[in-house]
Amino acid sequence: xSRTSTQGLFDRLPPRLFGPLAAPNRERYWxxxxxxxxxxxxxxxxxxxxxxxxxxxxTREIQTALEEGDVCIEDGEDASELTPLNIRANMVLxxxxxxxWLSEDKxxxxxxxxxxxxxxxxxxxxxKFGDEGPLFVAGKVxxxxxxxxxxxxxxxKQAHAFEEASEQAQSLISMLNGTAARVREVMxxxxxTQATPEFVEGCRASGTSAMRRWP
Numbered sequence: 001x002s003r004t005s006t007q008g009l010f011d012r013l014p015p016r017l018f019g020p021l022a023a024p025n026r027e028r029y030w031x032x033x034x035x036x037x038x039x040x041x042x043x044x045x046x047x048x049x050x051x052x053x054x055x056x057x058x059t060r061e062i063q064t065a066l067e068e069g070d071v072c073i074e075d076g077e078d079a080s081e082l083t084p085l086n087i088r089a090n091m092v093l094x095x096x097x098x099x100x101w102l103s104e105d106k107x108x109x110x111x112x113x114x115x116x117x118x119x120x121x122x123x124x125x126x127x128k129f130g131d132e133g134p135l136f137v138a139g140k141v142x143x144x145x146x147x148x149x150x151x152x153x154x155x156x157k158q159a160h161a162f163e164e165a166s167e168q169a170q171s172l173i174s175m176l177n178g179t180a181a182r183v184r185e186v187m188x189x190x191x192x193t194q195a196t197p198e199f200v201e202g203c204r205a206s207g208t209s210a211m212r213r214w215p
Contacts, residue, residue, distance in 0.1 A: 014100025
């Protein structure tokens with residue numbers, strides 16, 4: 001591969017960023033990242049200090065998530081249930097800082113934490129990817145249609161939007177192709193079911209699973 005083909009994603013993100021999301025407890029780290037994004041670093045999070053959030057505040061937020069059971073991280077690489085909660089929270093925070101999800105800087109004698117704009121945007125993109133579902137398809141089609149309609153009405157003013165509409169259409173087609181592949185996998189499993197009750201139960205389970213993936 002040429003060098004230009006490897007540039008982009010890994011040049012813009014911290015090299016260890018995917019570490020927590022590749023760990024045995026990756027789903028729990030993902031839940032913690034979403035929790036911190038909502039409570040501390042996302043666009044809708046309560047306001048913090050201009051230079052970041054105090055180390056203690058972020059640690060308390062992690063501890064609250066662990067204590068309330070919203071997120072449970074307790075495998076061998078982190079800590080066991082016997083480890084004091086505040087220590088477990090600090091270990092989780094250290095892991096996120098080490099991976100590059102959070103950045104820690106000294107401001108005077110205070111330790112401040114931030115989520116870099118590139119990392120925060122990447123997290124939002126991943127969250128959007130996980131949240132997309134049937135309603136997203138309808139909205140996306142409408143958006144593409146409206147854009148093309150505006151281009152047709154005012155081609156000289158809206159020409160720049162044509163490329164964006166093309167990218168949106170390609171993204172939508174790719175997502176629908178993936179959906180079709182999942183449907184074929186489900187039908188292949190159900191076709192091997194002989195008894196009617198088992199077939200009905202399989203359909204019900206598949207539908208429930210789909211609803212969990214697509215809220």
